[in-house]
Amino acid sequence: MADGAAKAEEYESQHVHQVYEEIAHHFSATRYKPWPIIAKYLQSIPSGSVGVDVGCGNGKNMTVNSNIFIIGSDRSESLVKIAADKKSHDTVVGDILDLPHPLGQFDFAICIAVVHHLSTRERRVQAVGAVLSLLKQRNSTAKSDKDATALIYVWALEQKNSRRGWDEGGEQDVMVPWVKKGSKTSEQPDKIVERYYHLYRKGELEEDIREVGGEIVESGYEKDNWWAIARRCDQRVENQLGPQ
Amino acid sequence: MKILTLTFLTCARKSCKPEPTSYPLHPTSAELEIIPVDFNPLFLRALLPRLDWPTLRILCEAFGLPGLQEEAPEEDALFLQPEEGGAMEDVEVQGEKGKEVVEDVEKKGEEETREASQLAKDLHHLLLETTMQEGKLVCGCCGHEYAVKEGIANFLLPAHLV
Ligand SMILES: [Zn+2]
Numbered sequence A: 001m002a003d004g005a006a007k008a009e010e011y012e013s014q015h016v017h018q019v020y021e022e023i024a025h026h027f028s029a030t031r032y033k034p035w036p037i038i039a040k041y042l043q044s045i046p047s048g049s050v051g052v053d054v055g056c057g058n059g060k061n062m063t064v065n066s067n068i069f070i071i072g073s074d075r076s077e078s079l080v081k082i083a084a085d086k087k088s089h090d091t092v093v094g095d096i097l098d099l100p101h102p103l104g105q106f107d108f109a110i111c112i113a114v115v116h117h118l119s120t121r122e123r124r125v126q127a128v129g130a131v132l133s134l135l136k137q138r139n140s141t142a143k144s145d146k147d148a149t150a151l152i153y154v155w156a157l158e159q160k161n162s163r164r165g166w167d168e169g170g171e172q173d174v175m176v177p178w179v180k181k182g183s184k185t186s187e188q189p190d191k192i193v194e195r196y197y198h199l200y201r202k203g204e205l206e207e208d209i210r211e212v213g214g215e216i217v218e219s220g221y222e223k224d225n226w227w228a229i230a231r232r233c234d235q236r237v238e239n240q241l242g243p244q
Numbered sequence B: 001m002k003i004l005t006l007t008f009l010t011c012a013r014k015s016c017k018p019e020p021t022s023y024p025l026h027p028t029s030a031e032l033e034i035i036p037v038d039f040n041p042l043f044l045r046a047l048l049p050r051l052d053w054p055t056l057r058i059l060c061e062a063f064g065l066p067g068l069q070e071e072a073p074e075e076d077a078l079f080l081q082p083e084e085g086g087a088m089e090d091v092e093v094q095g096e097k098g099k100e101v102v103e104d105v106e107k108k109g110e111e112e113t114r115e116a117s118q119l120a121k122d123l124h125h126l127l128l129e130t131t132m133q134e135g136k137l138v139c140g141c142c143g144h145e146y147a148v149k150e151g152i153a154n155f156l157l158p159a160h161l162v
Helices: A003-029 A036-043 A077-083 A121-132 A204-211 B041-050 B053-063 B084-108 B118-129
Strands: A050-054 A069-074 A090-093 A108-112 A149-155 A173-180 A191-198 A214-222 A225-232 B026-034 B130-138 B145-149
Touching: A003 A077, A003 A121, A003 A173, A003 A191, A036 A108, A036 A149, A036 A214, A050 A121, A069 A077, A077 A090, A108 A121, A121 A149, A121 A204, A121 A214, A121 A225, A149 A204, A149 A214, A204 A214, A204 A225, B026 B053, B041 B118, B053 B118, B118 B130
Parallel strands: A050 A069, A050 A108, A069 A090, A108 A149
Antiparallel strands: A149 A225, A173 A191, A214 A225, B026 B130, B130 B145
């Protein structure tokens, strides 16, 4: 592995993965409902479809549609254990850049609030490519509603209305504090842990998707996040993933 | 981890993915457990064409489960066929709405009035309720073993394999 990639991975291990392990239960208690765009997307998936939820966290998006099957994966074992309570679906521990799935076999994919945790553009683009490469190849006949698609969702730089005060033109690579509440009984004080985020500016997610041969079906902004639904449009998606 | 899920897993190493021997992963020292899941015959019907039947057969053999029939069943085999008289009545009841209903079925995969067959119940049990709780999944290409603990498989690679 290139030295740069090893450094990026070490950085993410410390500033993303270890933090999620630490805050898993508190984090999960505050994430109980899928956001509207995600719920709408999952409800639109045809019955019998099999898909992935890459970075499924506590699995809150996995119960929206009971007529589809979702295999969730997350790097945090603690979150995967919580997600495993969703008995009608399944979850594994895995890394977005080394996913344990065969390529081109899935009807849909969602990847919610994950890609923005990778600390270099190269790795973010690779992550988007990894998600798209799981989708079934589109039919040779022109555009069809039945093409496999992926919904990708990232935190936006443009958050005028949020209390965080980020906006256009600001710093995109930030550390975001999470207050881990202490316990009164054991006299544990509150603890602040920080997670790394790359805040996406307008149009950047679409650029990353096109970079790996994806095609935008629909994209937009929902409550401090950019989202895009994409499909594979050529072989490049697969070529990106050849042995390195 | 469900047996259905195992048909959608392979080695996490990039160099193994193009190799046919990396799929499916081979379960060893497996402990199975039955975890009940709501029976959803309409989902099962829609899932049927997406199943990798030969791989399911390999997995059943690896787990020492009763063998599956050689060919994937037809959709109709998932439901009890109505008796002749009953079928006629059904058609009459639907009357002119018949065509609309057929289109609906194709579109949404809904509206199934037939009762599920034993085969459908057996498939549900095998795919969704039979879970691997403990053991290892071994890649036939590189030999790497992925641990399964408390029903969860861990695919994080040690640094030297990434
Ligand atoms: Zn392997």
